[in-house]
Amino acid sequence: MRRGIEVMRKLIMILVLGCLIGLTACAAQPNPTKPLEEFMYAFQNGASASDDLTNYFSEEGKFALKLDAFDAGSDNEELVKTMDMVIRDIDYEIIETKIEKDTAIVTMKITSHDIAGAYRAWIDGIVTRAMEWMNSGKTQEELLAAELELLNEAFLSTTKSKIDTVDVSMVLVDKEWQITDSEENLPFIDVLTGGFLSMVEDFEDPIPEIE
Numbered sequence: 312m313r314r315g316i317e318v319m320r321k322l323i324m325i326l327v328l329g330c331l332i333g334l335t336a337c338a339a340q341p342n343p344t345k346p347l348e349e350f351m352y353a354f355q356n357g358a359s360a361s362d363d364l365t366n367y368f369s370e371e372g373k374f375a376l377k378l379d380a381f382d383a384g385s386d387n388e389e390l391v392k393t394m395d396m397v398i399r400d401i402d403y404e405i406i407e408t409k410i411e412k413d414t415a416i417v418t419m420k421i422t423s424h425d426i427a428g429a430y431r432a433w434i435d436g437i438v439t440r441a442m443e444w445m446n447s448g449k450t451q452e453e454l455l456a457a458e459l460e461l462l463n464e465a466f467l468s469t470t471k472s473k474i475d476t477v478d479v480s481m482v483l484v485d486k487e488w489q490i491t492d493s494e495e496n497l498p499f500i501d502v503l504t505g506g507f508l509s510m511v512e513d514f515e516d517p518i519p520e521i522e
Contacts, residue, residue: 341483341486341487341488342408342488343408343410343415343417343481343483343488344405344408344417345488346367346481346487346488346489346490347367347405347417347419347479347481347488347490348405349367350364350367350490351401351403353367354378354399354401354503355399355400355401356399357395357399360375360376360377360378364378367489367490368489368490368491368492369482369484369489369490369491369492370492371492372492373492374492374493374494374496374497374500375490375492375500377497377500377504377508378500378503378504387456387459387463389463390459390462390463390466393463393466393467394466397424397426397429397466397467397469397505398423398424398426398503398504398505398507400423400424400471401421401422401423401424401471401503402421402422402423402471403419403420403421403422404419404420405417405418405419406418406419406420406476412483413482413483414480414481414482414483414491415480415481415482415483415488416478416479416480416481417478417479417481418476418477418478418479419476419477419478419479419499420474420475420476421474421475421476421477421502421503422471422472422473422474423471423473423475423502423503423505424466424469424470424471424472424473424505425469425470425472425473425505425506426466426469426504426505426506426507427505427506427507427509427510428469428473428506429465429466429468429469429505430462430465430507430510430511431510432465432468433458433461433462433465436461436465437458437461440457440461444457469505473505473506475502477498477499477502478498478499479496479499480493480495480496
């Protein structure tokens with residue numbers, strides 16, 4: 312009887328020790344979703360790609376700099392403000408996380424404005440008004456101002472209805488998870504810009520000119 316109690320006691324100690332080891336291992340393993348959520352929060356709240364967002368990426372964060380693609384290079388403050396407001400108005404949900412040693416894949420569902428669709432609507436609007444504007448006697452500066460006003464209206468007319476599911480590649484660097492700074496995360500960057508990044512790359516000159 313006493314021998315049986317001793318055996319049971321040893322088994323219980325082994326189980327408790329195993330649980331403690333398991334808990335310690337889990338506690339030591341950082342969660343890849345936490346820095347990703349911090350990045351999303353920073354992006355939603357106006358963090359700049361060049362000064363802040365690159366810190367969440369591995370290496371130099373050069374792919375994070377592509378988030379500046381939505382800056383049309385315009386001096387029109389109203390347009391820049393509108394584009395920035397619309398592109399950061401996103402919602403997200405983390406669906407699944409898969410960890411394999413020092414790499415991880417985080418699957419996200421992101422709801423954003425259809426920025427690419429707004430851009431195409433702008434192009435169509437310019438084509439529709441081209442003849443009218445050419446015969447209006449407007450100067451080049453006035454034509455450019457009219458184009459940018461039309462672009463501003465196109466962005467303001469968008470709704471947050473574009474839904475994408477995207478995988479985000481993460482890498483463990485010095486015991487901290489970072490977003491992998493490589494081409495495999497270009498779809499993620501593109502989704503954050505509402506498809507604007509991939510669409511602009513199809514154009515040599517993103518702003519049509521009315522001669």
